Amino acid sequence: MFLIEQEHLDKYMPKVKGVVYRNYHPDHIEKFKGLQAYGVSRLSEQDRKQHTNYQSQIGPTITALLNNDPIAIFGCGLLWHGVGEAWALFDEKARRYPIAMTKGAFSFFNIAEILFSLHRIQITVISEDKRALAWAHYLGFVSEGLMKEYSADKEDTFIMRRK
Numbered sequence: 001m002f003l004i005e006q007e008h009l010d011k012y013m014p015k016v017k018g019v020v021y022r023n024y025h026p027d028h029i030e031k032f033k034g035l036q037a038y039g040v041s042r043l044s045e046q047d048r049k050q051h052t053n054y055q056s057q058i059g060p061t062i063t064a065l066l067n068n069d070p071i072a073i074f075g076c077g078l079l080w081h082g083v084g085e086a087w088a089l090f091d092e093k094a095r096r097y098p099i100a101m102t103k104g105a106f107s108f109f110n111i112a113e114i115l116f117s118l119h120r121i122q123i124t125v126i127s128e129d130k131r132a133l134a135w136a137h138y139l140g141f142v143s144e145g146l147m148k149e150y151s152a153d154k155e156d157t158f159i160m161r162r163k
Contacts, residue, residue, distance in 0.1 A: 001057065002058075002059050002060040002061070002078070002116070003023050003060070004023060004060050004062060004111060004112075004115065006022070006023070008111055008115075009021040009022070009023075009062060009111075012107050012110070012111055013062075013104055013107050013108070014100050014103035014104055014107060016097055016100040018066050018067050019064055019065065019066050019071075019097070019100065020064075020065050021062050021063070021064055021065075021104070022062065022063055022065060023060075023061070023062055023063075024056045024061035024062055024063050024073060024075070025063070026053050026056075028063040028065075028070040028073060029049045029052045029053060029070075029073070030049070031069060031070050032070045032073065032089065032091060033069075033091050033092075034071070034072075034089055034090055034091030034092065034094070035048050035049070035089070037090070037091070037092055041152065041153050042152050042153050042154075043152050043153075052073065052075075052089065055075050055077050055087060056075060058077040058078060059075060059076045059077040059078040059084055059085075059112070059116075060075065060076055060108075060111075060112050060115070060116065061073065061074065061075035061076075062074050062075075062108060064094065064101070064104060066093055066094075069091075069093070070091070071090070071091040071093045071094040071097075072088065072089065072090050072091065072094040072101055072104065073088065073089045074086075074087075074088045074104065074105060074108045075087050075088070076108070076109070076112040076116075076118075076121065078116060078118075081117075082117060082118055082119040082120060083118065083119070083120045083121075083122070084112060084113075084116065084118045084120070084121050084122070085121075085122050085123065085124075086109060086112075086121050086122070086123045086162075087123065088105060102135070102138065102139070105139055106139065109121055109139070109162065120161060120162075121161070121162040122141075122144075122159060122160060122161050122162070123136060123141055123159075123160050123162075124147070124150060124151075124157040124158065124159055124160070125141075125157060125158050125160060126151060126155045126156070126157050127146060127155070127156040127157060127158055128155065128156075133158070136160055139162070140162050140163045141160035141161060141162050141163070142160060142161060142163055143158045143159070143160050144158075144159050144160060144161055145158070145159050146158055146159075147159055
């Protein structure tokens with residue numbers, strides 16, 4: 001398990017009334033209501049939960065809790081020494097806090113980069129998801145290429161690297 005000290009989360013994650021950041025626990029995905037927001041998929045909801053639990057085992061993962069309800073999960077799978085693949089899940093409630101969630105992503109990536117000595121953080125973004133692409137660019141990611149039919153749903157995705 002790749003835990004981040006709670007003192008780091010308390011010190012470096014953004015302060016939002018009612019929101020706390022905690023290391024991920026499998027109970028968080030069971031209570032998370034945001035999976036439906038990602039639309040129809042070849043993966044069942046149970047598959048998505050198992051995938052999230054798997055990802056949490058290969059790198060640091062934290063949950064943003066609003067009044068004890070998980071509204072966002074941020075993770076960074078450690079692919080090999082120095083390289084991490086970032087990911088995030090958002091509930092509709094998290095979208096009410098766009099500045100806080102963006103600051104949360106910046107802070108989480110910075111913490112992961114420092115604590116795990118990462119020289120590269122990458123993400124994949126579905127090429128048709130304009131909102132996710134705009135957010136990735138805002139977070140400082142640049143596209144390195146298009147991967148055809150890369151997702152579980154055979155969607156084209158961009159591989160992007162944090163500058």
